[in-house]
Amino acid sequence: MSTFSSSASRSARAARNAGAALSRASRRAVMAAAVALGATLLAGMPAGAAPAVGQKAPDFVAVDTRGNAHKLSDFAGRFVVLEWTNPGCPFVRKHYGSGNMPATQKTAAALGAVWLSVNSTERGASDYLPPAALDGWMQQHAAAPTAVLMDETGMIGKAYGARTTPHLFIIDPQGVLVYAGGIDSIPSARPDDIQGATNYVKQALGEVFGGKPVSMAATRAYGCSIKYKS
Numbered sequence: 001m002s003t004f005s006s007s008a009s010r011s012a013r014a015a016r017n018a019g020a021a022l023s024r025a026s027r028r029a030v031m032a033a034a035v036a037l038g039a040t041l042l043a044g045m046p047a048g049a050a051p052a053v054g055q056k057a058p059d060f061v062a063v064d065t066r067g068n069a070h071k072l073s074d075f076a077g078r079f080v081v082l083e084w085t086n087p088g089c090p091f092v093r094k095h096y097g098s099g100n101m102p103a104t105q106k107t108a109a110a111l112g113a114v115w116l117s118v119n120s121t122e123r124g125a126s127d128y129l130p131p132a133a134l135d136g137w138m139q140q141h142a143a144a145p146t147a148v149l150m151d152e153t154g155m156i157g158k159a160y161g162a163r164t165t166p167h168l169f170i171i172d173p174q175g176v177l178v179y180a181g182g183i184d185s186i187p188s189a190r191p192d193d194i195q196g197a198t199n200y201v202k203q204a205l206g207e208v209f210g211g212k213p214v215s216m217a218a219t220r221a222y223g224c225s226i227k228y229k230s
Contacts, residue, residue, distance in 0.1 A: 052218075065147075089165045113205060117147070184200055
């Protein structure tokens with residue numbers, strides 16, 4: 001190989017490494033800014049208080065798995081579904097592996113709702129997935145959320161009182177919580193139980209988009225405990 005070719009190869013490799021470092025630095029900067037703003041938005045909430053159905057949903061800012069920041073209030077005027085997730089949880093794998101969660105996400109999207117999946121698993125947990133890996137897992141399962149948000153500090157999850165993966169919330173166009181609970185009526189990790197279960201999220205979305213009140217507005221959330229940062 002010529003000296004020129006070797007030099008060009010080293011320059012290209014250095015440029016790629018510099019670009020990757022810049023990308024990581026940019027994402028860290030966006031994440032830090034989002035965490036700071038999120039802490040400000042949630043600072044006014046009483047300690048340990050989580051919204052009940054009929055109350056205002058806490059605003060927040062979070063960075064998604066692709067480095068983009070999202071603020072809940074930016075979606076004012078639309079229904080928003082929040083889904084707490086963690087691919088290491090067998091209950092989550094049940095609903096993704098069977099296609100049930102992606103199908104529910106697509107139903108929400110077809111109605112015009114925003115779907116935000118949230119991962120509040122702390123970085124030190126054995127089943128924590130970094131953003132790129134989590135994004136890849138979602139793609140492998142044909143998931144269709146509007147965005148997958150990283151909440152490693154647990155601020156958003158604790159503000160909502162999210163306890164399990166999955167745990168789902170629906171917020172109306174006025175920013176009021178209209179549903180909180182499980183995805184369906186059978187609390188098991190068995191995929192075979194999905195067919196006989198009532199999908200509470202699909203049911204609630206059908207009712208609100210039909211101009212009706214949610215008939216089952218608060219249900220039992222089941223799944224794995226969220227591994228919050230202590």
